[in-house]
Amino acid sequence: MNNGIEKESSAELTLIRLRGEVDLSWSQQVREAVLDAQKLSRKVGVVLSEVSYIDSSGIAALVEGFQNARTKQGGFALVAVSTSLATACESCSRRPISDQRTLRP
Numbered sequence: 001m002n003n004g005i006e007k008e009s010s011a012e013l014t015l016i017r018l019r020g021e022v023d024l025s026w027s028q029q030v031r032e033a034v035l036d037a038q039k040l041s042r043k044v045g046v047v048l049s050e051v052s053y054i055d056s057s058g059i060a061a062l063v064e065g066f067q068n069a070r071t072k073q074g075g076f077a078l079v080a081v082s083t084s085l086a087t088a089c090e091s092c093s094r095r096p097i098s099d100q101r102t103l104r105p
Helices: 027-040 058-073 081-095
Strands: 004-010 013-022 043-054 076-078
Touching: 004 027, 013 027, 013 058, 027 043, 027 076, 043 058, 043 081, 058 076
Parallel strands: 013 043, 043 076
Antiparallel strands: 004 013
């Protein structure tokens, strides 16, 4: 599976669809995509249904997006999260994944 990032944007919401293995080799691109999306839209959703693996650098990019959204009172959600990815995100962010699913501020 090839790694990839696709974005769909509107003034209110940007969806970022990730594909492949999110690891150190391209987690910086994921981070930049999330932070850029937060500049464009008040709410950001990251679709993880096609992510087969994520390491700590990928999780850090997502956690930074979540923290940035909280600081700016925006919305941030992880969408279509597998159980294994949810467990990994929860262990790194120290916050239940359910807190990260809402797009409301």
